[in-house]
Amino acid sequence: xxxxTQTPSHQVTxxxxxxxxxxxxISNHLYFYWYRQILGQKVEFLVSFYNNExxxxxxxxDDQFSVERPDGSNFTLKIRSTKLEDSAMYFCxxxxxxxxxxxxxxxFGPGTRLTVL
Amino acid sequence: xxxxxxxxxxxxxxxGANSTLRCNFSDSVNNLQWFHQNxxxxxxxxxxxxxGTKQNGRLSATTVATERYSLLYISSSQTTDSGVYFCAVESxxxxxxFGAGTRLTVKx
Numbered sequence: 001x002x003x004x005t006q007t008p009s010h011q012v013t014x015x016x017x018x019x020x021x022x023x024x025x026i027s028n029h030l031y032f033y034w035y036r037q038i039l040g041q042k043v044e045f046l047v048s049f050y051n052n053e054x055x056x057x058x059x060x061x062d063d064q065f066s067v068e069r070p071d072g073s074n075f076t077l078k079i080r081s082t083k084l085e086d087s088a089m090y091f092c093x094x095x096x097x098x099x100x101x102x103x104x105x106x107x108f109g110p111g112t113r114l115t116v117l
Numbered sequence: 118x119x120x121x122x123x124x125x126x127x128x129x130x131x132x133g134a135n136s137t138l139r140c141n142f143s144d145s146v147n148n149l150q151w152f153h154q155n156x157x158x159x160x161x162x163x164x165x166x167x168x169g170t171k172q173n174g175r176l177s178a179t180t181v182a183t184e185r186y187s188l189l190y191i192s193s194s195q196t197t198d199s200g201v202y203f204c205a206v207e208s209x210x211x212x213x214x215f216g217a218g219t220r221l222t223v224k225x
Contacts, residue, residue: 031211042218043160043203048211056212089158103148103207105165111158 002026004109006092012115013082021077021112023092031095032075033106034067036060036088043091049075051099082116089113119144119208123216130194130223138189138219140204148207149180151189154218155200163189163202194223 005024013019025032034046048055049067064086066078075094079086089111097104120143130136140149151163164171164178166187171178175194180187191198201218208214 033211033213035213035215037158043205043215045212045214050211056210058212091160103167103211105162106148106150106213107162108152108160111160113158 004092004094004107006090006109006112008112009110010113010115012117015084015116016081019079019082019114021079021090021092021114023075023077023109024073025075025092025094026096026107027073029094029096029107030099031055031097031106032067032069033093033095034077035091035093035108037091037111038085038088046077079114082114084116087114087116118212119146119206119214121204121206121214121216123202123204123219125219126217127220128222130221132194132196132223132225134194134223135190135192136194136221138191138202138204138221140187140189140206140216142185142187142204142206142208144185144208146182146185146206146208148213149187150205150213151178151187152203152205153198153200154203160203191221194221196223196225199223 032049037043047057092109093106095106122141153161168182177190203218205215
């Protein structure tokens with residue numbers, strides 16, 4: 001069964017450094033998403049992406065964050081100048097929703113645990 | 118934005134018992150999903166159910182969209198059912214919002 005994959009599974013970085021989290025969505029899916037979950041808290045929406053541009057973003061997704069689809073398979077989340085409070089699990093998801101069609105199931109990857117020291 | 122409330126926040130069961138988890142939401146939705154987060158942190162998709170009823174083995178879910186709630190039923194619970202159950206909704210735009218979850222502990 002197709003699945004969303006994410007790398008790395010765990011990333012440790014120093015405060016102020018830049019990190020790039022990588023995701024490979026399910027092939028032929030058109031909608032992509034990033035979420036984060038601070039330890040012990042609920043999952044929070046960051047951004048959705050369609051047709052090579054941001055579709056929606058939350059108040060969390062400020063100028064520190066950016067997303068990109070650099071090629072036909074990868075979807076990345078870049079965090080510039082990381083802060084201690086960026087430590088969290090970051091989930092990527094993709095949806096089989098058709099272009100302009102109704103919402104469909106979002107499938108989540110296993111997550112990348114980011115630790116900022 | 119849309120508000121999602123889940124109840125109860127915590128639930129402890131003996132193996133074999135049945136349970137009902139509830140999700141209330143504050144606006145009309147066009148996507149509702151139930152997830153199980155296992156002890157390793159993975160989010161396992163259980164149901165895509167913006168309306169109606171679905172069943173998958175010991176689990177079933179019902180969403181009454183007009184009354185803005187969804188229920189997840191777990192029958193004959195097993196220790197492997199332990200974890201956090203999240204309800205998540207989308208309301209018209211591409212931003213799915215999660216509830217705070219129900220932490221289920223099934224004791225042998």
